[in-house]
Amino acid sequence: MTRTLVVLPSVPAVPEGDALFLDRKAVEGLQAYARLWPGPVRCAMRAGQRHDIAFGSEYRPQDLPVEMRVIGQDALAEPGLFDDAAVVLAAGDIHVDFALAGAVRAPLVYIIEYTLATRLRINRLYNGLSVQMAKSGVWTIGMERRRRRAFARSQGLQCNGTPAFNAYRRLTPAPLLYLDTRTSDAKQIGAAALAEKHRQMRAGGPLRLAFSGRLERMKGADHLLPVADALVRAGLDFTLDVYGDGDLRAGMAARIAATGLGGRVTLHGPVPFEDALIPAMIARTDLFLCCHRQSDPSCTYMETLSCGVPIVGYNNAAFRGITRLAEIGLRVPMDSVDGAAAAIVSLSNDRDRLVTFSTNAATLGRDHSFEREFERRINHLRQVAGL
Secondary structure, eight states: OOOEEEEOOSSOBEEETTEEEEEHHHHHHHHHHHHHSSSOEEEEEEBOOGGGOSSEEEEOGGGSSSEEEEEOTTOOOOTTSSTTEEEEEEETTOGGGGGGTTTOSSOEEEEEOOOHHHHHHHHHHHHOSSHHHHHHHHHHHHHHHHHHHHHHTSSEEEEESHHHHHHHGGGSSSEEEEOOOOOOGGGSOOHHHHHHHHHHHHTTOOEEEEEESOOSGGGTGGGHHHHHHHHHHTTOOEEEEEEOOOTTHHHHHHHHHHHTGGGTEEEEEOOOIIIIIHHHHHHHOSEEEEOOOSOOOOTHHHHHHTTTOOEEEEOOHHHHHHHTTSOOEEEEOTTOHHHHHHHHHHHHHOHHHHHHHHHHHHHHHHHTOHHHHHHHHHHHHHHHHTO
16 A cells, blocks of 8 residues: 655745755644654655745755655646655645646645635735736636635645635535644643743733734734824833734834834844744733734734733634634724724733633643644544545
């Protein structure tokens, strides 16, 4: 019986001499596949450019625990890629991979994150009401028809987040819901650290807010400072630490300097996830401010909860799905700066409720750690493959 797992990630690879420049999170995933899959793992990545990879490093292919192949950007396959495949895991966000449905003999499983509604919302955010938005919208709808036809011919789906699961689960005989995260079991907040966080919350000091992620409109970063302004007007004593980089960072820095928010709001820039962000969230954060406008299943949600940090967030479909799993924060109307500020003030005034949300957050994060989610995904692939 063939036992090879063939993976076609959505992220590219950049050949550089004898090395490959790869997305670090993708490499962590490949290492998990190799550790948990009961057979060889082969990974085929399409060639790309360095600017396509936000957080990458160089790797020697021989140092990776999987067989690596780099194929052309528009290539569907290459000789021998699928010959010994027990199951093929392809990217449902990459339209080239739609043609795999019906073309490979092995069972085919797609990974999917974005729904049509999310894609159209992102299109409008970036293109506004314009001719380009209309053209992109028509193309997006056409690709969605192809995507749904491919999913209907697949043997399974792995849906990252509740919006994708609800949108596509009926198209395939074996749908799986999972919640993406990079936080391992070892990095989850421990009992002592959680107790200390709760002690600090109940002490009634300035409320310690945080945001991490790309500083872009799609991630709602343009609403962080307006929320801070609203909190100042409400008379709340608070700090806001912002971790990340993006197109809006320079403008945010200028506005902080011009408006006197510097004593409250700090732009830290991008920081290492395990060595800096997680410790800061565990030790120095009471509440996460999430103004995400789109409904993609950002790993930010579960990674934040794993640190015992509740969330006040816009009521997008992804966050709504997570709050239905446990009471881990407050949803506010989309694009409501005043609503977000009011929710933050209410939790600052009710520290016992904040502590309850924090306890629930830590439990939910622990239940969906990186290892647990990946094990569920591997078990799903084994079931589809009949192994």
